Amino acid sequence: MSGGLVRVGFDEAGLGPTLGPLVVAGFATRSTKGASRGAGSPSDDLRGPLAAAVGPPGVRDGRLEVGDSKKIHTGSRKLARIERTALATVAWIHGRVPGSVAELLELVGVGEFELAEDRRAPWWAALDEALPITSERGAIEAASAQLAAAARAAGITPLWYRADVVGAARVNRELEAEHAREGTKNTWATHAVLRMAKLALDEIDARRFAVWCDKAGGRQAYLEPLHRAFPEPSAGGGSVTLERIGERRDLSCYELSLSGADAREVELGFVMGGDRLDPRISWASILAKYLRELILRAFNRYFIARVPSLRATAGYPQDAKRFIAEVEAALGRELGLEREQWIRSL
Structure with a gap:
């Protein structure tokens, strides 16, 4: 395995809405310069070295916006702002802007966590909208090249930019299983984030990690979901050691040691306002929000094509009630969808 500390940030978008997917995303980097050890808290070690290409939310000098995603996805150009950072970052890692x-x-x-039927709803098969939507491809390519150049000069390598897009059918299935365990929507969401964290540890070639997740709600204790995400092996081949470092309302921190052939040492925690503190959490939040917006665009197109008088929805509970009522009143039996395919149980 490769040496050096890998830092990873995770965030989600869409936990509260009734319509549209939940998206959990993560972003990982390795640096050949600067501190090689975790510091017991999120690290803002990217914005400075990448300052030639990255600026705070609201920057207007051509740099990419990285920071509190709520301050990026706002205003009349909110999709353009978040799309630019998301696609330039994807191109930084994969070498091209997706079409x-x-x-x-x-x-x-x-796709590791899905069943075949999770995306049966018709809009999942119609994700052919051309990208970018709001920006010139050349401008995004130029921003990506500038980001890559700044990263090379700073010794920063992007390793992993992934997202789990959880549609309504899967949300409903997993929430039902969580409630059977006497859990809640929040415990399910915590497990969804930790499931992605475990995937990152499995897919990234490294022994040492600092993993930080944005904290939603007032939960302080995470030992139970961590034991659930990283159980002891049922047979030989290593062990799992989990130690609580500290639990506060603003920050809960743990140390995880995985022994065996693929041994790993992991500093792992949850932090309030993480997308303002660690750029990796912000980058994860940006991808999660952008993907959710793209899926919602396909979702709205599908229903508006069938009910032309329908206004698009962002999926939040109050407006979702209006949208659902209008769709069902207009289409009735012609809807052709079971409710659990497009409406989340709460």
Whole structure:
């Protein structure tokens, strides 16, 4: 395995809505310069070295916006702003700007946790919208090249930019299983993030990690979901050691040791406002939000083609009630979809 510390950030978009997917995303980097050890908290070790290509939310000098995603995905150009950073970063890692939503999902999407029927709804087969939507391809390619040049000069390598897009059918199936365990939507969401963290540890060639997840809600104790995500092996071949470092409302931190052939040492924690503290969490949030917006665009196109008077929805509960009522009143039996295929159980 490769040496050096790998830092990974995770965030999700779409936990609260009734319509549209939940998306959990992560971004990992390795640096050949600077600190090689975790510091017990998220690290803002990218914005400085990448300052020639990356700026804070609201920057207007041509650099990519990286920071609190809520301050990026706002205003009349909110899709353009978040698309530019998301696609330039994908191109930084994969060498090209994807030409469609389907191609983007091929590059960054995770399918390990899905069943074949999870995407039966018709809009999942119609993700052919051309990318980029709001920007010139050449401008995104130029921003990506500038980012890659700054990263090379700073000794920063992007390793992993992936997302798990969880549609309504899978949300409903997994929530039902979580409730059977006497869990809640929040415990399910925590497990969805940790499942992605485990995937990153499995796919990235490294022994030492600092993994930080954005904290949603007031939960402070994460030992139980961590033991669930990283159980002891049922047979020989290593062990799992988990130590609590500290648990506070703003930050909960743990050390995870995996022994055996693929031994790993992991500093892992949850932090409030993480996308303002660690650029990797921000980059994850940007990808998660962008993918959710793209899927919602296909979702809205499908229903508006069938009900032309329908207004598009962002999927949040109050407006979702309006959208669902109008769709079902207009289409009735002609809807052709079971409710669990497109509406989340709460």
